[in-house]
Amino acid sequence: MNLNTLKPGQSARITTVGGEGALRQHFLDMGVIPGAEVTLIKLAPMGDPMELRIHGYELTLRLSEAEKIDIEPISADSKDSKENVNPETLSHRKTSEHPGLGEEGRFHLKGDGNPLPEGTKLTFALVGNQNSGKTTLFNQLTGSNQHVGNFPGVTVDRKDGVIRGYPDSLITDLPGIYSMSPFTSEELVSRNFVLQEKPKAIINIVDATNIERNLYLTMQLLEMNVPMVVALNMMDELRGNGGTVDVNSMEAMLGVPVVPISAAKNEGVDELVRHAIHIAKYQERPVRYDYCDPEDHGGAVHRAFHAVSHLIEDHGKREGIPFRFAAAKLLEGDMSFVEALRLDQNEQEMLEHIILQMENERGLDHSAAMAEMRFDFIMKLCDQCVTKPQESREHKRSRKIDDVLTGKYTAIPFFIGIMTLVFYLTFFLIGPFLQDLLQSGIDFLKDLTETGMVAAHVNEAIQSLVLDGIFEGVGTVVSFLPIIMLMFFFLSMLEDSGYIARVAFVMDKLLRKIGLSGRSIVPLLLGFGCTVPAVMSTRTLPSDRDRRMTILLTPFMSCTAKLPIYGFFVSVFFPKHAWLIITGLYLLGIVLGILLAFIFKSTLFKGKAVPFVMELPNYRIPRLKNVRQLLWEKAKDFLQRAFTVIFIATIVVWFLSHFNFKLDLVDNSHDSILAAIAGILVPIMKPIGLGDWRIVTSLISGFMAKESVVSVMETLFGGELTSLGIASAVSMLVFSLLYTPCVAAVAAIRREMGRWWALAVVLWQCTLAWVAAFAAHLILTLFGIT
Ligand code: GDP
Numbered sequence: 001m002n003l004n005t006l007k008p009g010q011s012a013r014i015t016t017v018g019g020e021g022a023l024r025q026h027f028l029d030m031g032v033i034p035g036a037e038v039t040l041i042k043l044a045p046m047g048d049p050m051e052l053r054i055h056g057y058e059l060t061l062r063l064s065e066a067e068k069i070d071i072e073p074i075s076a077d078s079k080d081s082k083e084n085v086n087p088e089t090l091s092h093r094k095t096s097e098h099p100g101l102g103e104e105g106r107f108h109l110k111g112d113g114n115p116l117p118e119g120t121k122l123t124f125a126l127v128g129n130q131n132s133g134k135t136t137l138f139n140q141l142t143g144s145n146q147h148v149g150n151f152p153g154v155t156v157d158r159k160d161g162v163i164r165g166y167p168d169s170l171i172t173d174l175p176g177i178y179s180m181s182p183f184t185s186e187e188l189v190s191r192n193f194v195l196q197e198k199p200k201a202i203i204n205i206v207d208a209t210n211i212e213r214n215l216y217l218t219m220q221l222l223e224m225n226v227p228m229v230v231a232l233n234m235m236d237e238l239r240g241n242g243g244t245v246d247v248n249s250m251e252a253m254l255g256v257p258v259v260p261i262s263a264a265k266n267e268g269v270d271e272l273v274r275h276a277i278h279i280a281k282y283q284e285r286p287v288r289y290d291y292c293d294p295e296d297h298g299g300a301v302h303r304a305f306h307a308v309s310h311l312i313e314d315h316g317k318r319e320g321i322p323f324r325f326a327a328a329k330l331l332e333g334d335m336s337f338v339e340a341l342r343l344d345q346n347e348q349e350m351l352e353h354i355i356l357q358m359e360n361e362r363g364l365d366h367s368a369a370m371a372e373m374r375f376d377f378i379m380k381l382c383d384q385c386v387t388k389p390q391e392s393r394e395h396k397r398s399r400k401i402d403d404v405l406t407g408k409y410t411a412i413p414f415f416i417g418i419m420t421l422v423f424y425l426t427f428f429l430i431g432p433f434l435q436d437l438l439q440s441g442i443d444f445l446k447d448l449t450e451t452g453m454v455a456a457h458v459n460e461a462i463q464s465l466v467l468d469g470i471f472e473g474v475g476t477v478v479s480f481l482p483i484i485m486l487m488f489f490f491l492s493m494l495e496d497s498g499y500i501a502r503v504a505f506v507m508d509k510l511l512r513k514i515g516l517s518g519r520s521i522v523p524l525l526l527g528f529g530c531t532v533p534a535v536m537s538t539r540t541l542p543s544d545r546d547r548r549m550t551i552l553l554t555p556f557m558s559c560t561a562k563l564p565i566y567g568f569f570v571s572v573f574f575p576k577h578a579w580l581i582i583t584g585l586y587l588l589g590i591v592l593g594i595l596l597a598f599i600f601k602s603t604l605f606k607g608k609a610v611p612f613v614m615e616l617p618n619y620r621i622p623r624l625k626n627v628r629q630l631l632w633e634k635a636k637d638f639l640q641r642a643f644t645v646i647f648i649a650t651i652v653v654w655f656l657s658h659f660n661f662k663l664d665l666v667d668n669s670h671d672s673i674l675a676a677i678a679g680i681l682v683p684i685m686k687p688i689g690l691g692d693w694r695i696v697t698s699l700i701s702g703f704m705a706k707e708s709v710v711s712v713m714e715t716l717f718g719g720e721l722t723s724l725g726i727a728s729a730v731s732m733l734v735f736s737l738l739y740t741p742c743v744a745a746v747a748a749i750r751r752e753m754g755r756w757w758a759l760a761v762v763l764w765q766c767t768l769a770w771v772a773a774f775a776a777h778l779i780l781t782l783f784g785i786t
């Protein structure tokens with residue numbers, strides 16, 4: 001029987017896991033191992049992928065991948081034996097002390113000898129699964145405002161900070177990972193960080209509500225033999241639902257300090273810091289890094305693990321690689337370590353023999369055998385130390401919400417409804433209202449300034465600079481602040497709540513048609529906010545091909561910086577149809593993006609989209625503090641740009657358009673320096689109805705920052721924009737929608753894909769924009785609309 005034949009609500013036990021290579025390793029690392037129990041929760045509305053429950057959490061998987069996994073029905077007696085708690089462990093539980101939230105763990109074996117010399121920088125790596133609360137903890141530790149999200153993989157770049165109160169410390173928030181096998185580029189980043197930059201200690205954050213899967217990473221970290229403390233996070237949620245963790249015996253089993261915390265409520269964090277500083281300072285390494293059990297399945301894995309460890313121990317020391325970790329990776333089949341350890345021919349053969357022997361004795365292939373060994377230990381640990389909560393309130397709530405939001409008939413209508421609502425509120429209901437309010441404030445200031453300057457007999461040129469240049473230009477841009485904030489507000493609410501992960505689940509099948517996977521929906525949706533973070537967030541995608549394709553599509557998702565352009569033109573030319581035109585533009589971008597994806601799929605980026613193995617976290621109410629921090633950052637960023645880039649652009653443009661080459665003030669800006677320079681490009685823009693040097697200038701300035709297009713137009717046109725005509729206005733809108741992304745976005749693309757791709761993006765976006773604008777202009781002219 002294969003996993004894909006399971007019916008919703010049914011459970012089964014996994015017998016073998018097919019497939020090969022990195023992908024299969026990823027399945028194993030996520031807990032899809034022989035012996036594990038799975039329950040099919042539902043299929044996505046379009047029939048694929050499926051949502052499974054395994055090891056107490058929700059995982060998505062495509063049917064085509066599920067087909068490679070064999071299952072067997074769960075027999076009644078085997079189920080019993082699992083649920084009956086061993087009486088021995090029960091008595092153990094009673095006698096052990098029970099520190100709870102806020103009580104210190106105390107597992108320090110080495111004590112206070114031989115500290116690192118005073119003044120040594122204590123570097124920490126913050127490592128944990130996605131969504132375990134790393135960023136929340138990082139913010140608590142450092143007081144910095146990193147963006148926190150509830151989508152697997154929001155942290156895409158590593159971030160450093162100093163722990164509050166410990167100026168000698170430096171903590172790095174690494175991307176969330178599930179294991180130390182490099183499946184995505186993020187996993188590689190984290191692994192290399194620990195191996196190469198050698199932090200003094202690791203803070204391993206473990207989600208206590210999802211402890212089985214989280215500990216899998218913990219065990220691999222322990223093998224690295226770096227001082228470590230486990231931060232058992234989300235204790236509030238665990239305890240709130242009747243669960244507990246026997247921290248003392250967990251410490252004893254893991255051999256490192258374990259500190260229960262709640263990052264969100266800032267509970268236990270101070271203790272965590274004390275332990276972390278202590279283990280780093282006294283270099284207390286894990287007491288134990290050997291978890292294979294000689295009793296386990298005849299000890300096959302145990303013998304192999306130790307044999308390989310002995311084989312490579314000296315090599316490990318020589319090359320500065322933790323040998324136990326290397327041994328585990330070799331047994332898992334990660335051959336990059338053969339080279340790193342410089343094993344000779346003979347040793348390689350021995351290694352192969354050991355692996356073969358293990359596989360024969362164990363009756364499983366090496367990767368599955370290793371994964372199972374780890375989960376075996378985790379099960380034992382959980383039996384001893386963890387009282388599972390009943391189904392948590394959060395989870396029950398999540399299931400109820402999911403009945404609707406990923407339900408067969410409701411998911412897609414709700415998605416469309418929610419997106420429509422977001423756009424409607426942003427552009428129609430709340431946005432314009434706030435914008436008007438801000439605009440009248442700016443107008444008031446402008447009047448005040450004007451009266452003041454007239455009274456003080458200020459030079460007329462300066463008056464014009466301040467009023468027509470700065471107030472009109474920068475003022476117009478600033479008035480769009482509320483709309484931009486709203487867009488970010490809604491996007492971050494959707495992301496924080498966990499909804500975007502569901503969108504990925506629901507849309508996977510559709511995205512697969514254009515050669516992508518559901519995961520790409522995140523960068524694409526973020527693209528409606530700003531292309532820069534969108535491009536960066538593609539690092540969470542597990543394949544290079546998907547990453548590149550997604551990056552190339554993000555510029556088609558119209559970013560918020562283009563809104564001022566739309567708003568400005570629409571209010572002048574189509575005040576009655578604003579909503580229609582703006583929606584149309586967004587849709588045009590999406591449609592062209594899809595078309596391009598089809599072309600990519602059959603030319604540049606042949607091949608298959610990667611599997612869609614993703615965790616669906618519980619829905620969480622977005623924390624106001626996080627949202628507020630994000631908005632504050634965005635507002636700051638926007639205002640900074642408004643008052644630097646756009647301010648300077650406005651002044652430069654004002655100057656160039658008011659003076660001629662002899663630096664005399666000109667009466668008519670047609671004689672100005674700017675007119676002469678921009679004139680060079682005018683012939684190219686003439687066929688699309690934009691053959692006006694003032695438009696060309698504003699578009700060029702848009703390359704610096706899209707917001708400045710409007711401010712420059714304000715400065716150059718004054719009130720006479722209507723002279724453009726409808727056809728040219730539409731052409732301008734289409735051109736602005738599609739032409740090159742701004743410098744910041746191009747730089748981000750360059751970082752991800754290299755300079756040639758970045759250049760290519762600039763060129764073809766401009767070409768495409770020209771062609772599309774030409775078509776729009778031509779059609780309108782043919783119909784006599786000018
Ligand atoms: P990361 O992906 O590991 O960086 O995780 P985040 O810091 O983005 O947190 C993921 C989600 O868990 C967010 O919605 C947080 O608000 C939430 N969260 C983090 N820590 C806690 C905690 O201690 N208790 C509870 N109940 N929620 C938490």
Ligand code: MG
Pocket residue numbers: 134135136147148149154155
């Ligand atoms: Mg994070």
